[in-house]
Amino acid sequence: MISIYKTVSETGNSLQQLDSIEPGCWINMVSPSEQEVLLISKKTGVPIEFLNAALDEEESSRIDSEDNNLLFIVDIPFTEMEENSLTYDTYPLGIIHTQKEIITVCLKNSKLLNDFIEGNIRSFFTFKRSRFILQILYRVSSYFLLSLRQIEKKSLMIQKKLHSSVSNKVLMQLLSLQNSLVYFSTSLKANEITLEKMLKLEIMQKYEEDKDILEDVIIEIKQAIEMTGIYANILNATMEASANVISNNLNLVMKLLASVTIVMSIPNIYSGLFGMNVTGLPWSDAANGHGFAIVLSMTLITVIATIIILNKRDMF
Structure with a gap:
């Protein structure tokens, strides 16, 4: 699916959906077909490899460039329902900075990007491409922190259940949270390396304010990494305690x-x-x-x- 948007208000609070690509627009691609990838590649001049990169679930966070096109791939958190329980995972999000447009590519429809579409982000301009990228990255770090807080609350609820009974269902929920934290830890560390590389890019050196925002994003990512380590240790201790109780x-x-x-x-x-x-x-x-x-x-x-x-x- 392809959606094209453009900011039409100087306040940045009005986003208009377009039928065709215009300079300064934002092209949002969600699980696009091969024909859609070919169409966008032909109209924007972006290499097909850039558009397909984020469609690989195993793609790691990185930066790439070719013919004035910059590709940023970062992992973003997703929540899914599995057996009446929320599970957490990460998927790659591709952000492509071209000379005229911003392109985002993802396998799934992300609430993170929907915040921009629904007008929940203030001072958002599609034509300010580098600032837009930073705003997306800031939302990525915020959603990681939000997901980690949800995991903390869920783990506390499970620990209370363990006081009354140790069932296989409760243990599987703990295992699921542990797996989620492993995914988060791996993705956050990869994102941190990518963000630190972004500090050296020329587009981030033009405005001091942009550089400050990127540094804030890196601080948020570091905080998320630290929280992930703490929660992982708590869950490991809980699993060990559960094993001792069972024994x-x-x-x-x-x-x-x-x-x-x-x-x-x-x-x-x-x-x-x-x-x-x-x-x-x-x-x-x-x-x-x-x-x-x-x-x-x-x-x-x-x-x-x-x-x-x-x-x-x-x-x-």
Whole structure:
């Protein structure tokens, strides 16, 4: 899908959708087809490789240039629903700076870019290409921080559930959050390297204010990296604690079963001994009517004594 926009107001608060490409416009491409890629490449002179770069899920963050066209690829966060639970992942976003236009390419429709389309960003001008790129990058860092805060809240909720029960569903949710943090950490570190390279580009040296904004973005990215490390350590500790709880619960169950087995084996021993078809056993004389009661009493006394001993040893 291709959408073309252009700022038509000097205040930067009015964005108009166009039917054709004009100088100073913004071309937003979401999961474009091969025909759409060829069309934009032909009309803007941007290499097809630049347009296709962000369509590869495994594409890493980087900067490339060719024929006055600058390609910036950064990883951006995405949230998806999976088994009635939010999962977090990252996808590459391609930003192409041409002599007349700005082109963004992404596999999925991003809320990050929709903020610009819906007018949630003030002082936004499509014809101020370098400033527009910086504003996108700032939103990228903001969305990473927002996603990390959501992960923190979700992990706290899961930790509360662990106090009551340790289920496979809860553990899988923890594992999903751990995987999300791994993706975030890898993407943020790659973005940081790309942003630091941007500081050396000529287009970022024209205006001191642009350079300051880029430095602020790098600071935000560094903060996100630090938060990712902290949350990852917390989740690792939680997973280890959960494993210890599961192991301890298993030990308690095994200890209880062992104690119950010992107690239940005592009546079997007595019944086996006095149930033998031999003569000469105590109280085997049929004239003595109290033989069964005596054997039963001995069994109960032995069972009670065993339970008391095992209880003192914390086996129950």
